[in-house]
Amino acid sequence: MAWHELDKSWHDTTVDYCDVCGNLLIARYWSFVEPVGGETRRCCDESCERLFHRLRRIEESAPGS
Amino acid sequence: MTGTPPLADVDRVGLTLLYKRVRNICDEMAFAMMRTAYSPIFSEGLDFSTLVLDRRGRLIATAGINPAMLGASLYAATWIIREVGPENFAEGDVFVHNDPYRGGSHLPEHMMVTPVYRDGELAAFVGNIAHLAEIGGMAPGSFAATATDIFQEGLRIPPTKLFDRGEPVRDVWRIMLANHRTPNNSWGDLHAMLGSLRVGERRVGDLIAERGIDGLNESFEQILDYAEAYMRSEILSLPDGIYTGEDCMEDDGISDRPYWIRSRIIVEGDELIFDYSRSDEQAVGPINAPYVVTLSASLNGLLYVLARDVPVNAGIVRPIKVVAPAGTITCVRLPGPCVGGQTEFQPRIMELVLGQILSQILPERAAAASGNTSLNFLFGGVDPRNGEYYAHYHFEGMGWGGRATSDGNSAQIVPHANCRNTPVEIFETKWPWVHEEYCLNDNTAGAGRHRGGLGVRRVLEVAGDVITVSALSERMKRSPWGLFGGREGSRTRLEVAAAGGEEYETFQDAFGLVSPSKFTNIRLRRGDRVRITSPSGGGYGDPLERDPARVLNDVELGFVSRGSAESVYGVVIAGGSATGDSGQDGSGGGDGAAGDPAVDEAATAELRRVMRDGVA
Numbered sequence: 001m002a003w004h005e006l007d008k009s010w011h012d013t014t015v016d017y018c019d020v021c022g023n024l025l026i027a028r029y030w031s032f033v034e035p036v037g038g039e040t041r042r043c044c045d046e047s048c049e050r051l052f053h054r055l056r057r058i059e060e061s062a063p064g065s
Numbered sequence: 066m067t068g069t070p071p072l073a074d075v076d077r078v079g080l081t082l083l084y085k086r087v088r089n090i091c092d093e094m095a096f097a098m099m100r101t102a103y104s105p106i107f108s109e110g111l112d113f114s115t116l117v118l119d120r121r122g123r124l125i126a127t128a129g130i131n132p133a134m135l136g137a138s139l140y141a142a143t144w145i146i147r148e149v150g151p152e153n154f155a156e157g158d159v160f161v162h163n164d165p166y167r168g169g170s171h172l173p174e175h176m177m178v179t180p181v182y183r184d185g186e187l188a189a190f191v192g193n194i195a196h197l198a199e200i201g202g203m204a205p206g207s208f209a210a211t212a213t214d215i216f217q218e219g220l221r222i223p224p225t226k227l228f229d230r231g232e233p234v235r236d237v238w239r240i241m242l243a244n245h246r247t248p249n250n251s252w253g254d255l256h257a258m259l260g261s262l263r264v265g266e267r268r269v270g271d272l273i274a275e276r277g278i279d280g281l282n283e284s285f286e287q288i289l290d291y292a293e294a295y296m297r298s299e300i301l302s303l304p305d306g307i308y309t310g311e312d313c314m315e316d317d318g319i320s321d322r323p324y325w326i327r328s329r330i331i332v333e334g335d336e337l338i339f340d341y342s343r344s345d346e347q348a349v350g351p352i353n354a355p356y357v358v359t360l361s362a363s364l365n366g367l368l369y370v371l372a373r374d375v376p377v378n379a380g381i382v383r384p385i386k387v388v389a390p391a392g393t394i395t396c397v398r399l400p401g402p403c404v405g406g407q408t409e410f411q412p413r414i415m416e417l418v419l420g421q422i423l424s425q426i427l428p429e430r431a432a433a434a435s436g437n438t439s440l441n442f443l444f445g446g447v448d449p450r451n452g453e454y455y456a457h458y459h460f461e462g463m464g465w466g467g468r469a470t471s472d473g474n475s476a477q478i479v480p481h482a483n484c485r486n487t488p489v490e491i492f493e494t495k496w497p498w499v500h501e502e503y504c505l506n507d508n509t510a511g512a513g514r515h516r517g518g519l520g521v522r523r524v525l526e527v528a529g530d531v532i533t534v535s536a537l538s539e540r541m542k543r544s545p546w547g548l549f550g551g552r553e554g555s556r557t558r559l560e561v562a563a564a565g566g567e568e569y570e571t572f573q574d575a576f577g578l579v580s581p582s583k584f585t586n587i588r589l590r591r592g593d594r595v596r597i598t599s600p601s602g603g604g605y606g607d608p609l610e611r612d613p614a615r616v617l618n619d620v621e622l623g624f625v626s627r628g629s630a631e632s633v634y635g636v637v638i639a640g641g642s643a644t645g646d647s648g649q650d651g652s653g654g655g656d657g658a659a660g661d662p663a664v665d666e667a668a669t670a671e672l673r674r675v676m677r678d679g680v681a
């Protein structure tokens with residue numbers, strides 16, 4: 001769980017998306033490790049990490065809703 | 066600031082006065098743009114937004130002109146500021162940016178931002194977003210309905226300095242103008258945007274002089290907090306739960322398949338999540354939405370029914386999250402095309418939210434579907450009157466959906482965009498078309514206790530040797546839906562008749578197209594005619610509950626035929642002429658007896674009883 005710079009060359013035209021909400025990442029991103037599976041996720045900020053856990057909780061309490 | 070009273074400890078009167086003043090600055094910026102632009106899409110269509118932002122780039126206020134740009138207003142300036150770095154701005158700098166892959170909505174919409182300084186210290190930003198009528202790409206009017214990547218849609222500009230300390234950056238201007246088909250218009254319109262910024266800069270400068278940089282930004286913070294608290298209190302009034310709905314884009318112009326948008330709204334306490342993660346993958350053609358378009362659509366749907374006098378600024382999104390995974394139609398991945406996302410996808414989502422989903426908990430505030438397409442019709446060529454290249458992006462008015470309190474509006478641009486129609490006189494003065502017909506499309510509105518609004522029919526004859534036309538539209542295969550027993554509205558039609566001929570056929574049939582609503586670069590010749598029929602809105606509530614006096618009024622105005630009055634509304638009209646019998650359903654009806662037409666109360670009651678109970 002930490003901030004990282006999107007370290008890109010000035011002529012790099014690729015874009016990066018938040019793994020949680022889909023919004024575009026600008027200049028830096030927040031990363032966290034998924035508790036299940038251990039995958040590292042890149043997201044907009046801490047609020048998107050909270051959103052990730054919230055959606056998972058909703059999915060577990062009401063699957064397929 | 067009226068309405069729900071959160072934040073009891075702030076000076077609400079003072080804050081209201083300040084907010085209204087900032088709003089007024091946005092309005093003044095908008096007038097400056099409208100009055101100085103070269104293109105009717107600015108001066109008549111009002112397809113732009115004006116913004117005041119704090120020193121961090123957060124939206125404080127916007128003129129209530131084009132809600133479709135809300136997502137970009139909230140996000141694109143932040144992008145510029147973060148990418149460029151606030152330390153790299155200087156007084157007199159103006160940045161331009163139109164990149165949907167950096168927070169823009171679609172390529173034609175250009176954002177301009179300038180910093181406002183006082184004594185060398187950055188105090189705020191002013192900005193605007195406006196739809197340039199022509200920015201190059203594969204089709205005149207830069208709305209390529211058959212584009213399969215963003216590079217076909219026009220010139221893409223990352224945050225770029227257009228003025229450096231007040232001086233034009235000529236190399237950038239030259240690149241931009243060289244890539245636009247109508248550079249003279251672009252020159253004028255970009256300068257209208259610049260003029261609008263200068264007005265905003267002066268007015269915000271006055272505010273800073275009065276309040277100081279820190280004082281003003283503290284007040285801005287309070288305005289944001291107020292908007293957040295207001296939104297939270299409104300969301301809190303909704304019952305917790307998960308509410309779902311779905312609708313689709315009919316096709317993407319490349320293949321004949323629908324793309325489904327699946328939405329669920331999760332309400333938990335004072336927070337709300339829009340989740341689109343179950344939507345279809347992104348389309349090959351240009352109906353995809355960048356993230357900010359999905360954000361805009363979601364917020365606009367919500368703002369139609371909740372917190373209707375909240376200050377629209379960056380505070381309103383704090384309790385809201387929008388989940389639109391990259392690679393779905395709700396968040397396009399580079400290099401996917403997306404020019405139609407703003408005009409076709411956004412209204413589809415907005416009305417899905419406000420009509421289908423929120424109607425489950427706020428039926429009295431919901432609305433049936435409008436025609437729900439911007440019905441973009443683009444054209445360009447060389448004007449025989451002056452030998453100059455022209456291009457135009459035309460959008461058409463249509464019928465809005467009926468709602469709990471009133472009928473839908475007629476002949477109005479799709480609700481998410483708030484733009485104005487281009488008058489016939491402007492149309493014919495500017496471009497080589499002649500209008501043969503422009504009228505309301507009678508007897509097509511979705512019936513209901515409150516009926517849908519009427520679409521329009523416009524017939525244009527080509528008055529130049531050749532005109533190249535393109536279209537990007539929707540609602541040709543699926544009708545606008547009604548609500549709570551209201552009937553469907555009518556569909557879009559785009560038809561063509563060859564010079565000298567009387568028979569119209571669809572563009573799809575005439576030119577062997579994949580899609581009836583999305584095509585690029587069809588060449589029409591002098592005397593050919595185009596018939597644009599825009600959709601009518603869906604109805605709200607059971608037509609048999611409509612006040613018979615209002616049905617009579619509709620018949621007298623020619624909006625509903627006597628036949629439909631009887632067969633759909635169960636209203637029997639006696640006396641009068643056969644007014645209204647010429648409706649498209651050809652059903653006629655009425656006895657044509659002498660005297661003023663009037664509702665036959667007894668016959669109406671009996672007919673409605675039979676229609677409800679099914680027993681004669």
Ligand SMILES: [Zn+2]
Nearest residue numbers: 018021044048
């Ligand atoms: Zn995110």
